[in-house]
Amino acid sequence: MKRMMQSLDPTTKLDRRSVLAGLGASLIAPRVASAQPTADEIARRLTQAESAGRISGLHALLVTRGGRLVFEHYGKGDDEAEGRGPLANVVFGPDVPHDLRSVSKSVIGLAYGIALAAGKVPPPEAKLYDQFPQYADLAREAGRDRITIHHVLSMTLGLEWDELTVPYGDDPRNSEIAMEASPDRFRFILERPIVAEPGTKWTYCGGATAILGRLISNGTGEDLLAYCRRVLFDPLGFGPVDWAKGVGDGQYRAASGLRLLPRDLLKIGELVRAGGAWGGRQIVPRDWLTRVLAPAVVMENGGRYGYQWYLGASFAAVLPHPERWAAGIGWGGQRLYVFPALDLVVAQYCGNYDKPTAEQRRINDAIIDEVVLSGILAAHP
Template sequence: MTMADRVEAVLRAGEAPNLHGLVVLQHGRVVLERYGAGEDHKLGDSLGHVTFDAGTLHDVRSISKSVVALLYGIALKDGLVPEPGEGLVRQFPEYLDLVADPARAHLTIEHALTMTLGLEWDESAPYTSAANSEIAMEEAPDRHRYVLERPIVEEAGRRWSYCGGASALIGGIIAKGTGRPLAEYARAALFEPLGIGEFEWTTGRDGMALAAAGLRLKPRDLATIGTMVLDGGGGIVPGDWLDEVLRPRVPIGDDFAYGYQWYVDTGEVRKVGAHGNGGQRLYLVPSRELVVALTAGDYNDSTQPSTTAVFKALLG
């Protein structure tokens, strides 16, 4: 069976009921494109029943984090943001008490990029509850202070712990360094050079783009970003930065690690990926010159069955 046949079999069997969009490129060409229909949300807001097509924007949720890492590399090339080894808290001099705290002086930007801050943070509660640290951050008067003042629970750099607050800090440093809102900088530095004209970046109550989860893209444009990464940056993102981003730095599980806001599967078939709640995925399989962009509606389902079934069919 061909890759397309295997995916069709999965769809006919109802094994991917919440698949919203799928774009697959191999050797730089679109080899498969499918769209579905179903209930959808824009973060916490219901969009009702949506019939998806190539022109439909979709939440990519935490894939936003991976895009932010690409933006950091572009800004770093232009000398607008500090090197990853620089101190993290001192990038926010407005928090005089935190800058003066010797217990936080060891924190670096790299600790945020790798989600190894060692701060108290828990996103295991539903994303509708303030018991979830990311939601609590959004409800706080100042998102960046909220993250930086979390209690220290372990030595930074030792253990990966999922933290949307880390991405919020990176987004804040980009906005500070470029002197532009994150979405505005993303449009000029990344999206327009890639030919991506339409996107949305949801903002919080403070008007700041939600760096951790707010980006909305079309699946084709998500695939375009993946192709650019697979091709070494395309002259937009520095190739040496991509090498740093996609290098496995912190173990998560067997043959699975974290780079700079990207996941790296170091198993038999090396894969790199950007993941988002609900089954949003951008997968790159370099050995097969394969780019897979998936959008789905399995929100808050840790098994994300639609995405799992389709990707298994794609790899055969």
């Protein structure tokens, strides 16, 4: 285990106005913790939870408070790389990259706003099928003219899509698997039958993020990775970055293929915590971040979803009241949490790809509630 304290970006100060406006959270005064008591308490609780079997498959856990890295832990075990298969007996550390899986979607949500501010991509109000004139036959079908980019960003297109009830793997009944196998992933997405009025129902849809990635690439004239590196990754001082491509068509897997060093994922959370600013520069426009973190739809489980980011709250027993968060969530236990009122960012990597959704959720809740939040509040009540 490795624990340390350092500033990720000493020039960045917290600007909560945009973040809190989007989350609808009430501001409380943060208490920036000294590192060592916090690190020791989190480490103690992590050891307890792992020994009791409540946490397994943890590859990396990093925590910042007030922009200071107060806890950093790495494990070891088997892993997977999207599109490249299993990785056995990996010893994780600061220089070992890891898949984000669907946390990639949240990165795309930020990159889209940067491109929008530069006039390179259509605004949320624009009609979706107008952006794909090569599929004019689909655009003529009744009802498709009501679908906008807002519906793509918020995953409320109203199109038939199922990634949640059919396991990932080789089963073509899973819409993302079928999309990856299609010779034209964009026609596959856009020709899905309309099953609901756009904007009325949230449906988890990697195809929506694929469309956003395509619009970024088309509008900027750069491939997706090159553009994101130039406007987002390089300004934040990222190390090596990889983004998996589809085997059939060579398109970037915008929804799930990003692979980052752990501290670089943490920087994405810090960027959001700081209202889109980094190193004295406004990387993501504040008004876009406000829109990204504004609830666009209520999901069936009662949670809320913005533009490629989940919005919710922790109800951990240790908290005096529920604490609101914004998060990127990826299969296997990949997580990025921003708790604005606590001045807190948590990044985690796990290898729980084969565990069912309920088990992944239980492990994640133990990491956040029993270890991180409880450890911080116990060290600094």
